[in-house]
Amino acid sequence: MENLQGKCLCGKTVLTVSQITHDLTVCHCSMCRKQAAGPMFYTERVPDDQIHFNQRQTVGLYPSSKEIERGFCNQCGTFLFFRNTKHQMTAINPELFDEQISVLNFEKEIYYDDKPDYYIFANKTVKRP
Numbered sequence: 001m002e003n004l005q006g007k008c009l010c011g012k013t014v015l016t017v018s019q020i021t022h023d024l025t026v027c028h029c030s031m032c033r034k035q036a037a038g039p040m041f042y043t044e045r046v047p048d049d050q051i052h053f054n055q056r057q058t059v060g061l062y063p064s065s066k067e068i069e070r071g072f073c074n075q076c077g078t079f080l081f082f083r084n085t086k087h088q089m090t091a092i093n094p095e096l097f098d099e100q101i102s103v104l105n106f107e108k109e110i111y112y113d114d115k116p117d118y119y120i121f122a123n124k125t126v127k128r129p
């Protein structure tokens with residue numbers, strides 16, 4: 001997929017990514033679950049310089065651990081991305097991309113050992129502890 005445009009719930013934060021694969025990962029770690037009210041879906045990580053924002057004023061940043069920051073729209077609260085500041089790589093919330101998400105491929109689950117028992121995905125995925 002090339003030049004995908006995504007936007008938050010209120011529409012004030014718009015990001016464009018120049019190139020991205022179709023593959024998605026779900027994270028079951030406690031921090032992602034708390035932020036997302038459940039397991040968190042991510043696009044494959046892309047280099048920071050491939051992502052462009054319409055403006056930065058509405059992008060809130062939360063440093064959730066060393067070298068990690070979580071971006072959100074500070075107007076509507078939509079989770080935007082998960083960024084590794086050391087490697088300058090960013091995984092994006094795939095739901096920003098609206099109708100394009102129908103072509104995505106859910107292929108990997110991480111922090112699987114942290115997954116609570118109350119849900120389980122039927123998708124055939126690679127599971128990492």
Ligand SMILES: [Zn+2]
Nearest residue numbers: 008010073076
């Ligand atoms: Zn917003």
Ligand SMILES: [Zn+2]
Nearest residue numbers: 027028029032
């Ligand atoms: Zn996580």
